[in-house]
Amino acid sequence: MTSQTTPTRPDRRSGEPERSDGPAPANSSGGLQAGLKNRHLSMIAIGGVIGAGLFVGSGTGIAAAGPAILISYTLVGLMVVFVMRMLGEMAAARPSSGSFSAYADQALGRWAGFSIGWLYWFFWVVVLAVEATAGAKILEGWVPAVPQWGWALIVMLVLTATNLVSVGSYGEFEFWFAGIKVVAIAAFVVVGLLAVFGVLPGSDHAATGFAHLTDSGGFLPVGAGAILTGVLMVVFSFMGSEIVTLAAGESEDPQRAVRQATNSVIWRIAVFYLGSILVVLSLVPWNDPSLVKEGSYVAALNAIGIPHAGQVMNVIVLTAVLSCLNSGLYTASRMAFSLGGRGDAPKAFARVNKRGVPRTAILSSVVFGFVAVFFNYQWPDTVFQFLLNSSGAVALFVWLVICFTQLRMRGMILRESPEKLVVRMWFFPYLTWATIAMISFVLVYMLTDADGREQVLLSLLVAALVVTIALLRDVRQRKAAVAAVGADATQAAAGSAVTAGAVAGGAAREARI
Secondary structure, eight states: OOOEEOOOSEETTTTEEOOOSSSSOOOTTTSOOOOBOHHHHHHHHHHTTOOHHHHHTHHHHHHHHGGGHHHHHHHHHHHHHHHHHHHHHHHHHSOOTTHHHHHHHHHTOHHHHHHHHHHHHHHHHHHHHHHHHHHHHHHHHHOTTSOHHHHHHHHHHHHHHHHHHOHHHHHHHHHHHHHHHHHHHHHHHHHHHHHHTTOSTTOGGGOOTTGGGTTTTOSSTTOTHHHHHHHHHHGGGGTTTTHHHHHGGGBSOHHHHHHHHHHHHHHHHIIIIIIHHHHHHHHSOTTOTHHHHTOHHHHHHHHHTOTTHHHHHHHHHHHHHHHHHHHHHHHHHHHHHHHHHTTSSOGGGGOEETTSOOHHHHHHHHHHHHHHHHHHHHOTTTHHHHHHHHTTTHHHHHHHHHHHHHHHHHHHHHHHOGGGOOSOOTTTTHHHHHHHHHHHHHHHHHTTSHHHHHHHHHHHHHHHHHHHHHHHHHHHHHHHHHHHHHHHHHHHHHHHHHHHHHHHHHHHHHHHO
């Protein structure tokens, strides 16, 4: 039987379970092993901002906003840089596998940590189904003998096994998955720029410089309002940048990992998002139908004359899908682990085996992932669409909570351990409030968009349900605490009365003698 380490009572200060005696060497994350190496964390940080949505969905954004989509990516990129800076400040000072959920618990109250933790877990469980289906479609195209549902099952089982072996195996898989994405985009940017300037042999037909940015109706061909439309279409492709702060809790040097990831987020977004989209727009006119039909990167590679561009991109997209699945399962399980350690989920979620792996949290997360995959195949336009839309705005809710948490957490860190404030949010608190205003504006603007409105309203409905459960739990726990205090007081009073009676009886006996 696998040896397990069971947490005792939650440590409200750290937001993680206290360690108990057991064979699993633990770090500050309460039983989880420090199995991630610096190279793992570095690649997780770099690859975390590169999702399959960048490769697949960017063409739709370009078609909707034209070259102005670059401004959309810049605005959302700035928002993510600010949020990551705030999160990095807290994670460097207090590394935790629960990350922003644990910090919200400490700074805003248990209801906040409970709510945002479960919403984030729900988001990634739904993502598992989306990515498993996307990967299965690609694999079925290569090997049609295996049905799509069979490929989805295989992919989920393989990555579940990877996560169950050890955190190091997750890190190793993610290192190579993310490495392929990073190399692919870097190569795309370099080759694309060479083609844009006619340096690449045989690319004379693509050597237009940056003329395509303005030669088809100008830089704002469909008006300035399209910038905001573009923001709505690209904002969710940035989700995942925060994963490194969860993974840092299982690294050898969490503070160093978080500091590096936070400092490098600017160039990562600039190169991988802005750089690659700029290359696409320079090689292909924004209104070219192939951007949506074939995908923006495939269209750009075809413009350069790269043979078999579609298959090359399918390999890269599959890698991005597997990376997202791998990280999604890891992230959901670590959030479940943290919730279990704080008493906000079943205690079994916070148990780890002798390899420091939260097996129950992983299996519970993947079970719901399998259920979501089933819904995707059985009721794609009803049940699964509801799940998809009801988790759609969770990313923005998470970023808002991070902002409000950091406003409170800064003071707590300064009072308790100011030497740990090695990463600081710029121009605090003004830039924090400005970021809150930006995120709030995006949420409000989503209400003016048909698809966005449904996502916001359904996400708000689910969030309201979770917050209500959290508040009711708080009330019940407070009543239980008050009752316990009252019982202790009654017991103490009874004990005092018995003691007094005994003293009086002794005095009476002495008097008779």
